[in-house]
Amino acid sequence: MLRRIARRWLPRRTVRLRLTLLYGGLFLVSGAALLVVTYLLVQHAIHSRFQSFIPAPGSAPGPGPAGSGLLSGGSEMLSTQLQEAIEQQQDALMHQLLVQSGVALGLMAAVSVALGWVVAGRVLRRLRTITATARDISATNLHRRLALDGPSDELKELGDTIDGLLARLEASFEAQRRFVANASHELRTPLARQRALGQVALSDPDAPAAELRRAHERILAAGEQQERLIDALLTLARGQAGIAVRRPFDLGELVREVADARHGAGVAIRTSVTPAVASGHRPLAERLVANLVDNAVRHNVPGGQVEVLTREFDGRAVLVVSNTGPEVPADAIAGIFQPFHRLGGTRTGEGLGLGLSIVEAVARTHDATVTAVPRPGGGLTVTVAFPAAAFPAAAAGADNRGHEVSLRVR
The missing domain is CATH 3.30.565.10 (Histidine kinase-like ATPase, C-terminal domain)
Structure with missing residues (x-):
């Protein structure tokens, strides 16, 4: 049931769809990896930069005049509050960076899928030409060729290979047609001779036995020629069939x-x-x-x-x-x-x-x-x-x- 539903509602798994999903998946994986690396680098840079401006707790100057203890305690409290404020600001900044980068990654992933669909279509355009032409070619128009133009890439090599195959098929079909026509002619000749000899022998109701014997001998000779021809044709077919x-x-x-x-x-x-x-x-x-x-x-x-x-x-x-x-x-x-x-x-x-x-x-x-x-x-x-x-x-x-x-x- 699930397979039927999937076949009915899901798109056909064409090569173009696979290439599009491949392009989009690769871009999504590489973009996510780039986002993680960028996030870690920015976090490290911000943390290092702000830590250099915050005095560490208890780092107040040494002994001073009266009331220096109260100032030292206030300084430590101020330093702690400043550090917490900076950390909150840093977290908010990193969260904002993560959200905005995720949104940008999602948008670019959608764009990459669309571009991947277009690029895959352009790449497979010549393949569709090959498929359509090969589908139209039959035994009656084997003279047609793909004749692909463009750069000498794998698709051009495939088209040239198919053109060579079509040329060999055309030569094979033409040789087969000539062979069938010639074989029909060669087999028709002794058959016509046999019929003519039999008709001549039967046309004379008073033909002597010697003449009838000669006619039958000629008919047997024509039959022997047919046997030799059929045996030769079978041998020729066996020779062309290959050896196991x-x-x-x-x-x-x-x-x-x-x-x-x-x-x-x-x-x-x-x-x-x-x-x-x-x-x-x-x-x-x-x-x-x-x-x-x-x-x-x-x-x-x-x-x-x-x-x-x-x-x-x-x-x-x-x-x-x-x-x-x-x-x-x-x-x-x-x-x-x-x-x-x-x-x-x-x-x-x-x-x-x-x-x-x-x-x-x-x-x-x-x-x-x-x-x-x-x-x-x-x-x-x-x-x-x-x-x-x-x-x-x-x-x-x-x-x-x-x-x-x-x-x-x-």
């Missing part, structure tokens, strides 16, 4: 397994493998290596070759895949890692256009760097550098075997 648990694995062993499975692919695959320990998700790293090798084999020339090597450099596991093939323009390097991007701008071909996109996504998940440069004479050289792993090389094999099996079972 990192385990050590030998990158050189991965390269040997992938290269042995692809001998006889029509090009010569040469490997130069040395143990190189990395950490992360072994099946995803295996897909990275496989996609690089498959891309190097696919985009090659008859009788060409693919060179794959691993090594450790400054504690980092490094993978280099180089292949012969057609010349790759230097200005096309940045685009080949985009989903469904193919050199020449065509949207047809044997590949799905996701191989290098998966490579970049898996590398980013492993905090690795990917660089690609055109190879002199044609082809491409791709280098993937994994971060240094804090695992011994001997432990890179056994742990990941169990890890790989458990991931496949799930």
Whole structure:
């Protein structure tokens, strides 16, 4: 009940109200301390000044003529009365000082609260601008920015940080829109092919069995392409999701397994493998290596070759895949890692256009760097550098075997 009453009648505990109360409280505490110090100093000064003018009792001159005893007694009585009068005057003066100082402190405390409210409002004005603009920004107008001006203080830094966040969100949303559009196009193509093949086969009621068999084989091939595309999309999404648990694995062993499975692919695959320990998700790293090798084999020339090597450099596991093939323009390097991007701008071909996109996504998940440069004479050289792993090389094999099996079972 008390909480409900407090929520209804008390003002909302905003930052401006808290700052105002803080300013007023600090001024009140410091003013009270200053008042106490001033009161003690004034009391000490007045007491010392008036005591110097009052003769102490019994301090009359020495022996004198007859009747000096009567004068001495009167002098002591006068001194006592004077001292009492001065003390009363001193108390009244100090009381008046205390009352007037308290009234002045109360008035200045009220003024300080009002000034604190105004100052807090001016300080938080840009914060209110940030809040209002951020509230108005949605997924449809991520191009808007706060663009705060003024001194380079904490609020300006906060505004610049939010602008950077909005820029990254805009780029992410735009990439997502392009990816969804491209994925829809790529999935629609085999579906349209399947429908066309089925309609052609059914349009002829007297079609021979051999023709119907060929049509069904083409439909199955289109379905297989869909499966490969969906599997690639799932791998790309898994690579962009991040890794919860990192385990050590030998990158050189991965390269040997992938290269042995692809001998006889029509090009010569040469490997130069040395143990190189990395950490992360072994099946995803295996897909990275496989996609690089498959891309190097696919985009090659008859009788060409693919060179794959691993090594450790400054504690980092490094993978280099180089292949012969057609010349790759230097200005096309940045685009080949985009989903469904193919050199020449065509949207047809044997590949799905996701191989290098998966490579970049898996590398980013492993905090690795990917660089690609055109190879002199044609082809491409791709280098993937994994971060240094804090695992011994001997432990890179056994742990990941169990890890790989458990991931496949799930």
